[in-house]
Amino acid sequence: MTAASYLPYCGSPPVPGHLTWNMDPVLIAALVGLPVLYALGRRGRNAPCRHRQACFYAGWMIVAAALVSPLCNLSVALFSARVAQHMLLTLVAAPLIIFGRPGAALLRVIPPRIRVGVPRLRGGALPAFATLGFAAALWAWHLPGPYDATLRSDVVYWSMHLTTFGAALLLWHALFHRLNCVSSALLVGFGTTVQMSLLGALLTLAPRPLFGPHLGTTWPWGLSPLEDQQLGGLIMWVPGGMLFTLIGVLAIGAWLQELSMQEPDPVLQKA
Numbered sequence: 001m002t003a004a005s006y007l008p009y010c011g012s013p014p015v016p017g018h019l020t021w022n023m024d025p026v027l028i029a030a031l032v033g034l035p036v037l038y039a040l041g042r043r044g045r046n047a048p049c050r051h052r053q054a055c056f057y058a059g060w061m062i063v064a065a066a067l068v069s070p071l072c073n074l075s076v077a078l079f080s081a082r083v084a085q086h087m088l089l090t091l092v093a094a095p096l097i098i099f100g101r102p103g104a105a106l107l108r109v110i111p112p113r114i115r116v117g118v119p120r121l122r123g124g125a126l127p128a129f130a131t132l133g134f135a136a137a138l139w140a141w142h143l144p145g146p147y148d149a150t151l152r153s154d155v156v157y158w159s160m161h162l163t164t165f166g167a168a169l170l171l172w173h174a175l176f177h178r179l180n181c182v183s184s185a186l187l188v189g190f191g192t193t194v195q196m197s198l199l200g201a202l203l204t205l206a207p208r209p210l211f212g213p214h215l216g217t218t219w220p221w222g223l224s225p226l227e228d229q230q231l232g233g234l235i236m237w238v239p240g241g242m243l244f245t246l247i248g249v250l251a252i253g254a255w256l257q258e259l260s261m262q263e264p265d266p267v268l269q270k271a
Contacts, residue, residue, distance in 0.1 A: 009157045013077040013217040019070035031064045041105035048101040056100020062093040067161075076151065077217040079225075083142075083232035089161075090134075090168035091243055098172040127184040130167070130174035135195040137167040142199060142236075144210045151213045175247070182252075189248030193241050200237025204230045 011020050038056060042048055048056070065071070066088045075082035140146055141160045150157045175188045209215060209225035218228040 006152050008076045008151045009154045010072040010076050014070075014073050015077075015220040020073045021070060022068045022072045027067060031060070031068070035060050038100075038102055038105045048105060052100045054100075055096045056102055056105075059093045059096030059100065062088055062096070063165075066093065077214070078221060078223070078232075079211055079214050079218075079228050080223075080232035080235060083235045086138075086164060087235060087239055089165050090138075090171075091240060094165065094168040095172045095176075098169060098176055103173075126177065127174040127187050130171040131188050131191040134167040134171040134192065137164045138196065139199055142203070144212070147211055148213055185250070186248055186252070189244045189246075189250075193244040193248060196240035196244065197237055200233045200235075200240065203233030204237060205233075206230075 009024075010022055014020065035057060042053060066085050071081060071085055071088075075085050141150070141164055146156070146160070150160045171188060171192065175185065203210075206226075206229065209229055211225070211229065214228060215225050218225050221228075223231070
């Protein structure tokens with residue numbers, strides 16, 4: 001099959017009124033199977049509380065919506081829709097899923113021989129590795145070459161989603177795992193803010209369209225290719241930058257509060 005005749009995974013570029021749902025049976029089976037495993041593993045001692053379980057299921061429903069709903073099909077026509085899909089997965093679904101403690105539940109149903117092969121990062125290595133990994137995945141898949149390849153190959157398309165979403169899960173795991181460590185929160189918060197804001201700004205302020213597959217697909221939606229790219233850049237720049245900036249500010253606030261509690265009371269010193 002030539003590149004010209006290849007049909008992207010989410011279908012042909014749609015026009016208004018002709019959006020389609022993604023009914024891939026393999027994807028649907030995976031989307032149903034993992035919550036079933038989570039439900040089986042959440043029983044017993046040290047199971048996640050109901051609030052955490054609700055967060056996991058809510059996050060997984062957002063994953064399903066991002067991959068199965070017409071947003072998947074729209075992302076073939078609009079770069080901004082693809083960015084919106086990525087932001088839903090990485091900034092909304094990923095933290096909800098991690099807050100639901102899926103690792104603790106899934107480890108109960110994973111054979112012990114598989115658990116042994118899972119690498120573990122400890123201490124400051126985890127947030128550093130997670131921050132760099134998420135930045136690498138986000139930048140790599142929003143460069144013109146790799147991005148264009150996702151619309152020409154199902155393997156590349158799923159490589160994009162698995163690495164980006166996997167890196168986001170690791171990032172949020174690192175943040176929640178070391179939430180009381182100010183330096184880790186600052187590293188994740190401001191490190192991610194800087195790289196997401198820079199990438200979003202470059203996409204928004206670029207003087208010309210960068211993504212060839214969208215040169216002829218955006219017009220039916222009332223956007224030029226450059227306007228579509230600028231909208232995608234803003235979607236990445238504003239929500240991502242604001243969220244992780246807030247995390248960094250909260251980390252500084254916690255650090256200042258900790259310092260104030262450690263300072264001796266001058267009244268007590270005089271006494």
